[in-house]
Amino acid sequence: MPLEAYYGLPTEVVFCRRCLMTNQKPHSVNETTHTAASRKATLGFDESGLCDACRYAEMKDQAIDWDKREAMLHQLLDRYRRRDGGYDVIVSGSGGKDSAMTSHLLKYKYGMHPLTVTWAPHMYSDIGRQNLQRWIDVGGFDNLLFTANGRVMRTLTREAFENLYFPFQPFKFGIKFWAAKMAIKFGIKLVMYGEPYIEYGSTPMDDAASPALGLNYFVNDSKDLYLGGLHLDQLKDKHGLCDNDLLPFMPLRSHEVQGHELRVEYLGWYRKWDPQQAYYYAVENCGFEPDDERTEGTYGRYSSIDDRIDGLHYYSHYIKFGLGRCTFDASQEIRNGHITREEGIALMKKYEGEVPRRYMAECLDYIGIGEDQFWERTDRARSPHLWHKVDGEWRLRHPLPPDAPEDGPAANRGYQYLR
Numbered sequence: 365m366p367l368e369a370y371y372g373l374p375t376e377v378v379f380c381r382r383c384l385m386t387n388q389k390p391h392s393v394n395e396t397t398h399t400a401a402s403r404k405a406t407l408g409f410d411e412s413g414l415c416d417a418c419r420y421a422e423m424k425d426q427a428i429d430w431d432k433r434e435a436m437l438h439q440l441l442d443r444y445r446r447r448d449g450g451y452d453v454i455v456s457g458s459g460g461k462d463s464a465m466t467s468h469l470l471k472y473k474y475g476m477h478p479l480t481v482t483w484a485p486h487m488y489s490d491i492g493r494q495n496l497q498r499w500i501d502v503g504g505f506d507n508l509l510f511t512a513n514g515r516v517m518r519t520l521t522r523e524a525f526e527n528l529y530f531p532f533q534p535f536k537f538g539i540k541f542w543a544a545k546m547a548i549k550f551g552i553k554l555v556m557y558g559e560p561y562i563e564y565g566s567t568p569m570d571d572a573a574s575p576a577l578g579l580n581y582f583v584n585d586s587k588d589l590y591l592g593g594l595h596l597d598q599l600k601d602k603h604g605l606c607d608n609d610l611l612p613f614m615p616l617r618s619h620e621v622q623g624h625e626l627r628v629e630y631l632g633w634y635r636k637w638d639p640q641q642a643y644y645y646a647v648e649n650c651g652f653e654p655d656d657e658r659t660e661g662t663y664g665r666y667s668s669i670d671d672r673i674d675g676l677h678y679y680s681h682y683i684k685f686g687l688g689r690c691t692f693d694a695s696q697e698i699r700n701g702h703i704t705r706e707e708g709i710a711l712m713k714k715y716e717g718e719v720p721r722r723y724m725a726e727c728l729d730y731i732g733i734g735e736d737q738f739w740e741r742t743d744r745a746r747s748p749h750l751w752h753k754v755d756g757e758w759r760l761r762h763p764l765p766p767d768a769p770e771d772g773p774a775a776n777r778g779y780q781y782l783r
């Protein structure tokens with residue numbers, strides 16, 4: 365009998381033979397369909413044991429004709445470029461490395477006229493706020509910053525934490541829906557993101573063939589919408605919210621998009637994307653700065669640093685799927701040839717599963733719970749097929765790939781480390 369697996373995860377944990385990802389990573393979905401009972405597809409593997417993200421990395425190196433893609437990009441942009449003084453493309457972002465590079469290339473290399481739009485984080489970090497301002501001031505962009513009603517955002521964060529153990533969900537509504545909504549509002553027909561989801565295997569492999577983000581990520585025509593894991597009607601009743609309170613979190617309807625001929629694409633489909641290169645580009649051209657401290661749970665300082673709740677977001681991912689921030693970072697760098705698999709394993713042993721203490725008190729205050737409640741909910745999120753208790757401490761059953769050497773500091777920091 366296999367052990368019980370929550371969230372519809374595969375009961376057997378399989379590691380990629382190249383990077384450090386497992387088959388437990390769920391695909392990205394339209395969050396308004398997400399309930400506690402949702403069962404998502406997860407990271408795909410081929411017969412040789414290579415994950416989709418690594419397969420895509422191989423395509424980038426060997427199969428894709430980047431000159432042809434560049435020509436396709438020129439054609440696309442020529443079709444949308446305006447010469448009447450209007451905006452012709454929306455770039456959604458925080459002023460982080462990827463949005464900085466995307467917008468800067470579009471404007472200064474390809475002669476487009478981007479309007480940058482930002483969905484504010486739950487709680488800005490100082491470095492996140494600074495990088496947004498630098499993007500505008502040093503990069504040179506018009507920017508529209510939208511900040512959702514803080515009380516509604518907190519309510520949704522609390523519900524998403526309680527019902528889904530996914531405190532970051534309210535931000536996901538924003539980054540997936542807001543750019544498309546603003547494009548329609550401003551009469552702009554093109555939206556450009558940076559990295560394709562397939563870079564991380566967050567979508568089916570078939571998506572690698574198209575530069576477009578599927579409509580289903582920001583359109584939902586169902587009358588049954590879910591926010592924070594609750595049905596819209598239930599959420600409104602429970603918290604006395606009206607339609608207007610929830611307006612920013614609503615998906616688009618397909619007729620709104622079709623009537624507008626909206627295209628939502630990834631620049632990273634047309635140009636070979638490398639996060640490290642994006643970092644250097646953003647530093648040089650948009651005044652981007654990394655954090656002054658190492659990011660908890662990993663070894664880097666420049667990815668996902670805008671929101672004080674980022675650390676908790678990645679930690680919740682580690683608890684639910686056994687995949688933390690260090691695994692993502694190291695896997696991506698293995699794929700891009702910056703580190704070896706052995707170096708990645710050493711980094712995992714050191715950092716994977718570290719509790720994000722830096723902003724924890726603020727996060728708990730924001731969600732409106734005490735520490736005991738936090739750990740109680742955290743422990744309920746641990747799927748039996750991933751976690752077990754050893755000498756009273758929670759341990760991952762499969763903290764490292766089977767080929768990892770056993771020496772060095774123990775991976776899988778336990779419960780006692782957290783308190």
Ligand SMILES: [Zn+2]
Pocket residue numbers: 380381382383384385414415416417418419
């Ligand atoms: Zn892989």
